Amino acid sequence: xxxxxxxxxxxxxxxxxxxxxxxxxxxxxxxxxxxxxxxxxxxxxxxxxxxxxxxxxxxxxxxxxxxxxxxxxxxxxxxxxxxxxxxxxxxxxxxxxxxxxxxxxxxxxxxxxxxxxxxxxxxxxxxxxxxxxxxxxxx
Amino acid sequence: xxxxxxxxxxxxxxxxxxxxxxxxxxxxxxxxxxxxxxxxxxxxxxxxxxxxxxxxxxxxxxxxxxxxxxxxxxxxxxxxxxxxxxxxxxxxxxxxxxxxxxxxxxxxxxxxxxxxxxxxxxxxxxxxxxxxxxxxxxx
Amino acid sequence: xxxxxxxxxxxxxxxxxxxxxxxxxxxxxxxxxxxxxxxxxxxxxxxxxxxxxxxxxxxxxxxxxxxxxxxxxxxxxxxxxxxxxxxxxxxxxxxxxxxxxxxxxxxxxxxxxxxxxxxxxxxxxxxxxxxxxxxxxxx
Numbered sequence: 001x002x003x004x005x006x007x008x009x010x011x012x013x014x015x016x017x018x019x020x021x022x023x024x025x026x027x028x029x030x031x032x033x034x035x036x037x038x039x040x041x042x043x044x045x046x047x048x049x050x051x052x053x054x055x056x057x058x059x060x061x062x063x064x065x066x067x068x069x070x071x072x073x074x075x076x077x078x079x080x081x082x083x084x085x086x087x088x089x090x091x092x093x094x095x096x097x098x099x100x101x102x103x104x105x106x107x108x109x110x111x112x113x114x115x116x117x118x119x120x121x122x123x124x125x126x127x128x129x130x131x132x133x134x135x136x137x138x139x
Numbered sequence: 140x141x142x143x144x145x146x147x148x149x150x151x152x153x154x155x156x157x158x159x160x161x162x163x164x165x166x167x168x169x170x171x172x173x174x175x176x177x178x179x180x181x182x183x184x185x186x187x188x189x190x191x192x193x194x195x196x197x198x199x200x201x202x203x204x205x206x207x208x209x210x211x212x213x214x215x216x217x218x219x220x221x222x223x224x225x226x227x228x229x230x231x232x233x234x235x236x237x238x239x240x241x242x243x244x245x246x247x248x249x250x251x252x253x254x255x256x257x258x259x260x261x262x263x264x265x266x267x268x269x270x271x272x273x274x275x276x277x278x
Numbered sequence: 279x280x281x282x283x284x285x286x287x288x289x290x291x292x293x294x295x296x297x298x299x300x301x302x303x304x305x306x307x308x309x310x311x312x313x314x315x316x317x318x319x320x321x322x323x324x325x326x327x328x329x330x331x332x333x334x335x336x337x338x339x340x341x342x343x344x345x346x347x348x349x350x351x352x353x354x355x356x357x358x359x360x361x362x363x364x365x366x367x368x369x370x371x372x373x374x375x376x377x378x379x380x381x382x383x384x385x386x387x388x389x390x391x392x393x394x395x396x397x398x399x400x401x402x403x404x405x406x407x408x409x410x411x412x413x414x415x416x417x
Contacts, residue, residue, distance in 0.1 A: 001140045001279045003313050003416065005384055035142050037178055037276055039315055039380050043391030045331045051238040052230060053184045058219035059230050066210065066231050071344065080336035091330060091337050092344050095375055097234055099329040099394075102178050102241045102380045104274035106144055111272045113182030116238075133389045135382035137276070137315055137415070138142065140279045174281050176317055176415055190377040191369060192323045197358035198369050205349065205370050236373055241317050241380045243413035245283055250411045252321030255377075276415070277281065 004031055006134040012122035015068075015086075017052065017060040020132065021110070021118045027134065028108050036138015038103045038110075040118075043131045046090035047122045048097040054117030067093045067123075090123030097121055105138060143170055145273040151261035154207075154225075156191065156199040159271065160249070160257045166273065167247050175277015177242045177249075179257075182270045185229035186261045187236040193256030206232045206262075229262030236260055244277060282309055284412040290400035293346075293364075295330065295338040298410065299388070299396045305412065306386050314416015316381045316388075318396075321409045324368035325400045326375040332395030345371045345401075368401030375399055383416060 008023050024040070042049050053059045071089040075081045078088040101118065104111040110118075120130055147162050163179070181188050192198045210228040214220045217227040240257065243250040249257075259269055286301050302318070320327050331337045349367040353359045356366040379396065382389040388396075398408055 005313075005382070005389075035144075037176070037274060037315070039382050041382055041389055043389070043394065045329065045391070045394055050234050051184065052234065056219055056221070058217075059227065062217045062219050062227050063231065063234060070209075070348075078336075078340045080334055080340050082334070088337065088340050092341065095328050095330065095341060098237075098376075100380055102239055104144070104178050104180055104272055106274075111144075111180055111182070111274070113184070113270070116182065116184055131391070133382055135315060135384075135389070174283075176315070176413060189373050190323065191373065195358055195360070197356075198366065201356045201358050201366050202370065202373060209348075237376075241378055243283070243317050243319055243411055245413075250283075250319055250321070250413065252323070252409070255321065255323055 001137065001139055002033060004136045008132045008134060010120050010130045010132065012128050012130060014125055015122055016064055017119040017121050019054060019117045020120055024118060025110060028105065033136060033138050034107055036105050036136050038105050039100065039135045041100045041133045043133055045094050046087060046124050047120060047130050048094040048099060049101050050097050050119050050121050051116050052119050053115045055115050086125045093123045140276065140278055141172060143275045147271045147273060149259050149269045149271065151267050151269055153264055154261055155203055156258040156260050158193060158256045159259055163257060164249060167244065172275060172277050173246055175244050175275050177244050178239065178274045180239045180272045182272055184233050185226060185263050186259060186269050187233040187238060188240050189236050189258050189260050190255050191258050192254045194254050225264045232262045279415065279417055280311060282414045286410045286412060288398050288408045288410065290406050290408055292403055293400055294342055295397040295399050297332060297395045298398055302396060303388060306383065311414060311416050312385055314383050314414050316383050317378065317413045319378045319411045321411055323372050324365060324402050325398060325408050326372040326377060327379050328375050328397050328399050329394050330397050331393045333393050364403045371401045
């Protein structure tokens with residue numbers, strides 16, 4: 001059994017969901033491993049990871065909208081306001097979704113449903129470069 | 140170290156929490172492995188996975204009720220309405236809970252607390268067959 | 279490849295976020311393993327796990343406050359009230375966050391971002407001893 005470490009960097013341009021499925025799959029195809037478990041961690045607390053539907057982009061719009069309403073960018077609601085009105089809502093949205101995904105790989109393919117994609121969920125308003133740590137353990 | 144892949148299918152009959160702990164344990168007992176990590180992924184984005192209390196069924200009622208109020212089935216709230224009033228709320232509830240569980244197995248037993256059970260959380264109104272991909276890595 | 283099991287007990291004194299990063303790192307340093315995947319499960323359904331910012335304690339205050347408002351301690355909202363007004367909200371908050379974390383270890387270090395810490399999120403009002411099951415698989 002082998003272990004491989006890798007990092008993928010995603011540039012984000014404001015709030016929203018960014019599909020990184022192809023980044024991960026493209027990297028997997030170049031590795032000398034077929035089956036294993038892939039652990040992806042986002043090394044930030046103001047952006048998160050979700051698996052969501054990749055068919056209708058309206059789903060992504062509605063998701064972003066739902067979380068914006070649930071954790072509004074309103075400094076009156078929070079004590080932590082020094083990093084901008086979007087920062088504390090970003091931490092809350094991260095707590096409500098995921099910092100990490102643990103995925104099953106068989107024959108170099110992600111075991112995902114037909115309509116599932118891997119998304120980076122950016123919660124900050126400005127541009128960021130987000131690091132997704134990949135750790136593969138398998139054969 | 141070995142790897143074993145398996146799928147469990149759960150038939151759901153509308154919204155609610157379905158305990159699948161025995162399905163997973165029953166399968167584990169038939170495998171020639173004792174210790175390892177079990178990664179369970181649900182291959183859908185309108186149903187999800189949670190670990191919750193298995194003692195009082197009122198907990199399951201209240202959970203379902205809470206998520207229904209948080210993400211109401213009201214087409215006026217969403218752009219994505221083509222798959223029915225329950226579909227976009229289902230995606231939101233999935234984002235708020237989990238697509239996957241990663242569990243510790245010791246001596247063919249799940250390391251769970253006394254009151255913990257594994258639940259499929261169905262968010263759609265109609266019947267569905269849900270696939271839970273199991274990937275076991277261990278000895 | 280080896281597997282090691284361990285339990286860390288954390289005493290909590292009411293609701294809030296408890297940083298246990300050093301407990302986990304301290305244990306890792308004593309183990310004869312360098313690289314691997316660490317699966318942490320909390321064996322309870324009224325307390326949960328999150329990775330959050332460890333720089334400004336106001337973030338922890340705002341997080342606790344947000345979840346308290348989202349799932350209020352009001353017996354009129356729930357059927358499950360026999361274990362106290364804080365119990366059903368605790369189950370909901372657990373469903374909204376995580377029962378488990380799956381982490382990447384390289385050279386005995388957790389692959390975490392600069393501002394990330396591991397937190398136990400206690401949702402009950404009284405003192406509790408919480409068990410965090412650690413399962414390490416690696417070399």
